[in-house]
Amino acid sequence: MAAAAAAAFPASSTFNHSSTTQNPSVPSLSSLSFSRKPVSSVSCPIRSLESLKLNRCARFLSAAAPSAASSTASAATTFHGLCYVVGDNIDTDQIIPAEYLTLVPSNPDEYEKLGSYALIGLPASYQSRFVEPGATKTKYSIVIGGDNFGCGSSREHAPVALGASGVAAVVAESYARIFFRNSVATGEVYPLESEGRLCEECSTGDVVTIELGEDSKLINHTTGKEYKLKPIGDAGPVIEAGGIFAYARKAGMIPSRDA
Amino acid sequence: MASSAIASRSSFLKKDGTGGFSAFRRQSPFPCSAQVSRKKVSKKIASVMAPQQSERKPSTTGAVKTGMTMTEKILARASEKTQLVPGENVWVNVDILMTHDVCGPGSIGIFKREFGENAKVWDREKVVIIPDHYIFTTDERANRNVDILRDFCTEQNIKYFYDIKDLGNFKANPDYKGVCHVALAQEGHCRPGEVLLGTDSHTCTAGAFGQFATGIGNTDAGFVLGTGKLLLKVPPTLRFVMDGEMPDYLLAKDLILQIIGEISVAGATYKAMEFVGSTVESLTMEERMTLCNMVVEAGGKNGIIPADSTTYKYLEDKTSLPYEPVLSDGDARFLSEYRFDISKLEPVVAKPHSPDNRALARECKDVKIDRVYIGSCTGGKTEDFMAAAKVFLASGKKVKVPTFLVPATQKVWMDVYSLPVPGSGGKTCSQIFEEAGCDTPASPSCGACLGGPRDTYARMNEPQVCVSTTNRNFPGRMGHKEGQIYLASPYTAAASALTGFVTDPREFLQ
Numbered sequence: 001m002a003a004a005a006a007a008a009f010p011a012s013s014t015f016n017h018s019s020t021t022q023n024p025s026v027p028s029l030s031s032l033s034f035s036r037k038p039v040s041s042v043s044c045p046i047r048s049l050e051s052l053k054l055n056r057c058a059r060f061l062s063a064a065a066p067s068a069a070s071s072t073a074s075a076a077t078t079f080h081g082l083c084y085v086v087g088d089n090i091d092t093d094q095i096i097p098a099e100y101l102t103l104v105p106s107n108p109d110e111y112e113k114l115g116s117y118a119l120i121g122l123p124a125s126y127q128s129r130f131v132e133p134g135a136t137k138t139k140y141s142i143v144i145g146g147d148n149f150g151c152g153s154s155r156e157h158a159p160v161a162l163g164a165s166g167v168a169a170v171v172a173e174s175y176a177r178i179f180f181r182n183s184v185a186t187g188e189v190y191p192l193e194s195e196g197r198l199c200e201e202c203s204t205g206d207v208v209t210i211e212l213g214e215d216s217k218l219i220n221h222t223t224g225k226e227y228k229l230k231p232i233g234d235a236g237p238v239i240e241a242g243g244i245f246a247y248a249r250k251a252g253m254i255p256s257r258d259a
Numbered sequence: 260m261a262s263s264a265i266a267s268r269s270s271f272l273k274k275d276g277t278g279g280f281s282a283f284r285r286q287s288p289f290p291c292s293a294q295v296s297r298k299k300v301s302k303k304i305a306s307v308m309a310p311q312q313s314e315r316k317p318s319t320t321g322a323v324k325t326g327m328t329m330t331e332k333i334l335a336r337a338s339e340k341t342q343l344v345p346g347e348n349v350w351v352n353v354d355i356l357m358t359h360d361v362c363g364p365g366s367i368g369i370f371k372r373e374f375g376e377n378a379k380v381w382d383r384e385k386v387v388i389i390p391d392h393y394i395f396t397t398d399e400r401a402n403r404n405v406d407i408l409r410d411f412c413t414e415q416n417i418k419y420f421y422d423i424k425d426l427g428n429f430k431a432n433p434d435y436k437g438v439c440h441v442a443l444a445q446e447g448h449c450r451p452g453e454v455l456l457g458t459d460s461h462t463c464t465a466g467a468f469g470q471f472a473t474g475i476g477n478t479d480a481g482f483v484l485g486t487g488k489l490l491l492k493v494p495p496t497l498r499f500v501m502d503g504e505m506p507d508y509l510l511a512k513d514l515i516l517q518i519i520g521e522i523s524v525a526g527a528t529y530k531a532m533e534f535v536g537s538t539v540e541s542l543t544m545e546e547r548m549t550l551c552n553m554v555v556e557a558g559g560k561n562g563i564i565p566a567d568s569t570t571y572k573y574l575e576d577k578t579s580l581p582y583e584p585v586l587s588d589g590d591a592r593f594l595s596e597y598r599f600d601i602s603k604l605e606p607v608v609a610k611p612h613s614p615d616n617r618a619l620a621r622e623c624k625d626v627k628i629d630r631v632y633i634g635s636c637t638g639g640k641t642e643d644f645m646a647a648a649k650v651f652l653a654s655g656k657k658v659k660v661p662t663f664l665v666p667a668t669q670k671v672w673m674d675v676y677s678l679p680v681p682g683s684g685g686k687t688c689s690q691i692f693e694e695a696g697c698d699t700p701a702s703p704s705c706g707a708c709l710g711g712p713r714d715t716y717a718r719m720n721e722p723q724v725c726v727s728t729t730n731r732n733f734p735g736r737m738g739h740k741e742g743q744i745y746l747a748s749p750y751t752a753a754a755s756a757l758t759g760f761v762t763d764p765r766e767f768l769q
Contacts, residue, residue: 089524089525089613089733091731091733091736093709093710093731093733093734093735093736094733094734094735097710097735098709098710098711098736099710099711099712099713099738101361101392101393102361102393102398102400102401102403102404102712103400104364104365104368104404104407105365105368105477106364106365106367106368106369106372106477107368121734121735121740122734123734123735123740123741124740124741147525148524148525148528148558151524151525151558152460152731152733153459153460153474153709154362154458154459154460154462154474154475154476155361155362155476156362156365156458156476156477156478157365174525174528175528176525176528176558177528177529177558177560178460178474178475178476181475181476181479182476182477182478182479185476185478185479186476186477186478243478244478244479244482245369245373245478245481245482
């Protein structure tokens with residue numbers, strides 16, 4: 001299935017030399033970043049992960065307009081970074097175990113702390129830690145999973161912990177309902193659906209790029225393969241805006257707080 | 260998804276060689292396998308697709324109303340529409356919003372951030388706040404979270420806040436209830452035909468009352484707090500028809516574990532699960548709550564059972580508010596229909612580490628266990644403790660492993676200490692538990708069902724094997740990541756406590 005998807009998407013000319021594992025065109029880890037930029041302005045500086053996270057925190061602190069308000073119909077969203085690969089039925093207890101639920105996501109400092117515990121509930125069979133001990137951020141900005149990602153409890157702490165740790169997008173075969181909804185409502189992470197079993201095609205540490213647009217895709221630079229992603233649909237602009245409240249204000253569905 | 264499950268089912272019923280079929284019987288001990296015996300090949304179908312209704316042309320339908328399921332009807336009424344079909348997104352008026360100490364502070368934080376520091380909730384009588392998760396702990400942040408709830412309820416003059424201040428003695432807190440889903444029912448907040456949303460995935464429990472009930476996140480709850488509305492997608496309905504007399508060694512927990520094992524942990528994702536049939540009609544309200552409680556373990560959006568005389572009787576002394584029950588229309592459309600002959604079922608468990616990892620209890624008789632836990636919204640109700648006491652009473656023996664009892668609410672705790680167990684000569688559950696050597700029933704709360712802070716009573720701090728009446732057995736759910744949890748009915752849990760192995764309760768009940 002996944003192989004078929006890969007065959008259907010031959011590596012583009014931009015990336016076809018990336019089948020070599022050491023690809024000089026891939027940005028170094030120190031500059032890992034993802035951008036939410038209009039395709040028309042490729043030259044504009046890529047906003048760093050750090051600044052986006054600050055923007056996210058700003059939502060807690062002020063009535064500042066959402067940073068992503070510039071998006072238009074032609075806007076494309078791109079994420080680039082290392083991926084962390086998990087299996088099927090990753091439940092919310094593995095994403096953020098219950099003992100950390102005393103942290104209140106709407107408090108900025110506790111939000112940061114939740115990020116440091118993201119995916120700490122994974123069994124010992126996962127050899128690479130998602131967040132290194134003592135760190136608050138992960139070096140993996142994309143999580144790749146199998147079926148039914150985020151099943152279990154309704155804790156919003158789960159997408160928040162992933163977002164707070166620095167995850168931009170999760171790519172899974174399917175999602176549990178509440179996790180998907182919470183991801184969109186908070187705007188913390190893009191819950192993207194793959195067409196094949198990418199968790200068996202990618203390995204933790206692979207360098208990947210996700211391009212969201214008319215034909216969304218995931219490019220694995222380490223293996224040189226490309227995979228089609230299902231369209232995110234109307235949920236995309238909500239996440240782009242920074243969640244359901246920010247989106248509703250932007251769209252004029254609810255009044256601005258400044259009014 | 261559903262149709263593929265059905266396709267595989269019908270292929271199972273074909274007799275194509277012996278090997279495949281016997282493997283099916285061993286792995287999937289299901290009523291249909293029992294029916295397909297050599298003597299008599301039953302034509303009974305275990306699960307069928309609802310007949311596809313051909314699309315009628317508009318000219319022939321006119322104003323004819325299409326049948327709706329209970330779930331569709333409730334959402335139609337709540338969104339002030341006459342007709343809804345699955346997949347429609349509608350703004351729904353919420354009758355009750357419930358939150359607790361784990362997600363309440365975050366929801367309140369979002370409410371204040373988005374609606375302003377001085378904003379008021381949409382209706383102070385429709386917000387129900389129930390501290391229940393991390394109560395009897397010295398964890399400062401957990402205690403602070405209950406303080407946040409209290410401050411908010413005072414500020415907003417919330418009518419239904421089930422507070423606890425004296426952590427040393429829960430009985431000194433008359434307002435304190437315990438596990439939210441059981442408290443919601445006991446305090447009369449569950450009413451047929453209404454929409455109940457809660458910041459907890461097991462909010463679906465209330466579907467037992469013939470209402471639409473589902474779990475939501477903090478951000479959605481913050482929105483509801485301010486507006487009393489939420490945008491919901493109308494789910495298609497899977498219908499589970501359960502007929503046949505329920506054997507006296509089975510409980511509703513066995514039925515729902517059976518169903519989850521059948522359709523998998525994602526089998527009902529985004530869907531409503533409607534339970535009907537003579538077996539369901541015979542169930543008490545608490546047993547119906549167990550059935551609906553675990554629909555989320557199959558990914559379900561809501562579980563729902565038609566309200567009937569049992570429902571109305573339960574509600575008699577609990578609510579004075581008027582309610583309007585709804586039933587599915589005769590021509591309602593179901594995504595698929597599953598039929599079960601309950602009289603053929605055997606006690607089941609869900610093995611580690613997934614609620615759909617179903618096996619017969621007797622197939623696991625060699626699994627040595629370290630402890631037993633009876634509690635939670637799923638298995639900590641009065642009847643759950645009565646069921647466990649029945650097994651202990653029948654055996655007359657003592658437990659062989661530590662057995663932890665955590666009543667869901669203060670009312671359940673009172674029942675455990677006061678209601679006589681039938682056939683015991685007037686003994687209470689607590690007396691029977693003491694004679695059997697169980698731990699003393701603990702203060703009511705969610706307890707160790709979800710691990711919680713390190714000092715939570717009965718938390719699994721070692722990599723042990725536990726038989727539990729709770730709802731989830733994912734890695735780390737009850738504390739230790741290498742702990743192994745077997746989900747079971749209170750009967751099976753009590754029987755297992757008596758032997759130190761996973762045990763079919765028929766060993767003691769027959």
